[in-house]
Amino acid sequence: MIDEKKLVILTEGAKYDVSCSSSGSRRKNKYGEIGNACFAGICHSYTQDGRCISLLKMLMSNDCIYDCKYCINRATNDVARATATPDEICELVISFYRRNYIEGLFLSSAIVKSPNHTMEMLYLTAYKLRKNYHFNGYIHLKGIPGADSALIEAAGLIVDRMSFNIELPSETSLKLLAPQKNKTAIVSPMKTLALDKYYESPYKRRRDFLPAGQTTQMIIGASPESDAHILKLTEYMYSYYRLKRVYYSSYIPTNFETSLLPYSPAPKIREHRLYQADWLLRYYGFTADEITGKDGNLSLEYDPKCAWAIRHMELFPVEVNTAPLDMLLRVPGIGVRTASRILIARKHAKLDFDALKRLRVVLKRAMHFITCGGKFIGSKSEYDLSRLLAGGDGQNMTQLSMFEFDTALSALNGEL
Amino acid sequence: MxxxxxxxxxxxxxxxxxxxxxxxxxxxxxxxxxxxxxxxxxxxxxxxxxxxxxxxxxxxxxxxxxxxxxxxxxxxxxxxxxxxxxxxxxxxxxxxxxxxxxxxxxxxxxxxxxxxxxxxxxxERHRFFGLIRFKETASGVLYAAYSPDNDITELLCPHFIKRLSCVPFIIHDVKRNKAGVSNGKEYKIMETENKAALNLSEDEKAWENLWKNYYKAVTIKERKNTRQQDNLMPRRYRKFLPETYE
Structure with missing residues (x-):
């Protein structure tokens, strides 16, 4: 059984990785073996910071040879070091899984000795878990930039999801803050994982290569890139690297010895707005250019969809009884599920505002952008409108930012 | 009326x-x-x-x-x-x-x-796919007690049979005094008392303790948000979770 202190050290080192989702894989149980994956993902617990625990998130080792400025495990930082053996990790996963504490394993590691050695150990752990411990639950393996592509491909065949963190939104920032990492080393394995051959037969038919795809993560607010830049990059990665998700993590200061990093944490509301924008990219048919305003940053006062709608009042109001799906999706207060409910419901009956309430449309926002059977109940003045959407009348900016602070924190929820 | x-x-x-x-x-x-x-x-x-x-x-x-x-x-x-x-x-x-x-x-x-x-x-069924907590008994049977708002025991059992494949388990709804009892292949719903005497396996306490430590360690203290936690994991469920009961 793994030592308690060791587990704590390795967990502390891994917790700043945002990804904890266990969705996207339909891995089946093999008779007599343990575990399967649930396509929707399952959250098993929630910590005091409001994030879900779905996977056992830990490092194999925090003993790093790199010295990235923003990272808590950097070589020059004075923290307790620990390394777990593959068997210790496997035993822990199986015991937690049996008790239904977790949905699977999220395994990452600091760079021990060399990238190849580290990747080998990660692969070995995943391999043992599958073959010796007969585990069919979810495994998310962190890829190590600079490791051999054969190792990365082999890992892709036995785990459900892999991720390479691009860490920072531009090459310049990467050079400055993580001098031992380089863009090519990070991006080329991402390209490998996105190769067409894995999405054609025989891989695709057997669905055995990364059924839950690949993801990435970047730190927001440690470097000066604008939201427009970040969203452009995100959009690019979604279309060329077949990414399932891009995660953003607000910068939290862990290093006060360098002047290269900002002294205060990045505002969480910014992270929240980026996630909202990310959703618009993936599910609502928006492009990155549409979402960001003229100054290249997202509005902190209201969400990106409202901001877009206010800039395009000429397109509104739309009639909910006739509007096509792509237009409904652009109405603030109507989401993907609500829109599909509207499509179903309006086949059978003409919708009025009471009906919309029953369909759980957020009328508080939506009423300014829609008509129901020709009726309009929203605000007619654009000035009032932007004030109403930003947080109600009578609220001054300080109160507003407090309120927004709370919503921003909810971005940490495990669904993200 | x-x-x-x-x-x-x-x-x-x-x-x-x-x-x-x-x-x-x-x-x-x-x-x-x-x-x-x-x-x-x-x-x-x-x-x-x-x-x-x-x-x-x-x-x-x-x-x-x-x-x-x-x-x-x-x-x-x-x-x-x-x-x-x-x-x-x-x-x-x-x-x-x-x-x-x-x-x-x-x-x-x-x-x-x-x-x-x-x-x-x-x-709620989906919530309890995650929130069910098994304890391992000395005989190897997994036992979980819970108290859901809806009568979901029979909806939960097939999920755990598929997942635990061949491991016998009991899911005990202490509010309705009923339990889903599975031999690892099929399950039956039975009427029960609202308490069960358990003979736990040797390692059970130690694993539970590791889990509690993990739970504490994975929290990011700088971003405390208990309101969010309360929304996603209501307090009424917590007395059955080792990581939150005292």
């Missing part, structure tokens, strides 16, 4: 529907027999369960609403909502009077309420 008093089962509900169509009376409320105090202003009609009538109603529901309508009505009866019987009744009544599948009538009051009621049941 007309109140139907019925047996809380699918047969009881369908017998009531048969009665409603036969007598051309619509109830204002439908309650379980024996669960309600009479008063003098309401009119109570007690409806006996009759298998044959129930079967005929079921056939009609399947014919007009499809198999899914019949299934969803059963799910609705598992709901902990005090009006669940009336909600299911209204939906079934609408299916029979419209003589077609009404599940798409989402703007209709009865359908909308029905839809959100069964959604709540499914949502």
């Amino acid at each position: 007309t109140v139907f008093l019925i047996e809380k089962s699918i047969d009881g509900l369908y017998s009531a529907l048969f009665y409603a169509f036969e007598q051309k009376t619509m109830p204002d409320a439908v309650f379980e027999r024996g669960n309600i105090c009479n008063n003098f202003t309401d009119k109570y009609i007690e409806i006996m369960t009759e298998k044959e009538k129930s079967r005929r109603v079921l056939t009609a529901i399947k014919k007009y609403g499809g198999k899914s309508a019949a299934l969803y009505i059963e799910i609705c009866l598992l709901s902990g909502d005090e009006n669940a019987l009336k909600i299911a009744f209204d939906f079934a009544y609408l299916t029979l009077s419209e003589r077609r599948d009404v599940s798409g009538f989402l703007a209709n009051r009865a359908v909308s309420i029905f839809y959100y009621t069964i959604k709540k049941v499914f949502n």
Whole structure:
């Protein structure tokens, strides 16, 4: 059984990785073996910071040879070091899984000795878990930039999801803050994982290569890139690297010895707005250019969809009884599920505002952008409108930012 | 106000529907027999369960609403909502009077309420896919106690059979005094006491302790947000979770 202190050290080192989702894989149980994956993902617990625990998130080792400025495990930082053996990790996963504490394993590691050695150990752990411990639950393996592509491909065949963190939104920032990492080393394995051959037969038919795809993560607010830049990059990665998700993590200061990093944490509301924008990219048919305003940053006062709608009042109001799906999706207060409910419901009956309430449309926002059977109940003045959407009348900016602070924190929820 | 008093089962509900169509009376409320105090202003009609009538109603529901309508009505009866019987009744009544599948009538009051009621049941089921906590007993059987809002034990068992494959387990609903007991391949629902004496395995305490330590370590203290935590993991569930009970 793994030592308690060791587990704590390795967990502390891994917790700043945002990804904890266990969705996207339909891995089946093999008779007599343990575990399967649930396509929707399952959250098993929630910590005091409001994030879900779905996977056992830990490092194999925090003993790093790199010295990235923003990272808590950097070589020059004075923290307790620990390394777990593959068997210790496997035993822990199986015991937690049996008790239904977790949905699977999220395994990452600091760079021990060399990238190849580290990747080998990660692969070995995943391999043992599958073959010796007969585990069919979810495994998310962190890829190590600079490791051999054969190792990365082999890992892709036995785990459900892999991720390479691009860490920072531009090459310049990467050079400055993580001098031992380089863009090519990070991006080329991402390209490998996105190769067409894995999405054609025989891989695709057997669905055995990364059924839950690949993801990435970047730190927001440690470097000066604008939201427009970040969203452009995100959009690019979604279309060329077949990414399932891009995660953003607000910068939290862990290093006060360098002047290269900002002294205060990045505002969480910014992270929240980026996630909202990310959703618009993936599910609502928006492009990155549409979402960001003229100054290249997202509005902190209201969400990106409202901001877009206010800039395009000429397109509104739309009639909910006739509007096509792509237009409904652009109405603030109507989401993907609500829109599909509207499509179903309006086949059978003409919708009025009471009906919309029953369909759980957020009328508080939506009423300014829609008509129901020709009726309009929203605000007619654009000035009032932007004030109403930003947080109600009578609220001054300080109160507003407090309120927004709370919503921003909810971005940490495990669904993200 | 007309109140139907019925047996809380699918047969009881369908017998009531048969009665409603036969007598051309619509109830204002439908309650379980024996669960309600009479008063003098309401009119109570007690409806006996009759298998044959129930079967005929079921056939009609399947014919007009499809198999899914019949299934969803059963799910609705598992709901902990005090009006669940009336909600299911209204939906079934609408299916029979419209003589077609009404599940798409989402703007209709009865359908909308029905839809959100069964959604709540499914949502809680999904929640407990994660929140069930097994303890390993000395004999190797996994045991979990919980107290859900809706009667979801029989919805949970198939999930854990698939997942734990061959490991016997017990999921014990201490609020309803019933348990899903599985030998690893099939399960049965049994009536129980609300407490069980457990003989835990040797390592159980140690693993539970590791889990508690993990739970503490993975929290990011700089971003504390207990309101979010309360929304996603309501306090009423926590007394069964090792990481949150004291």
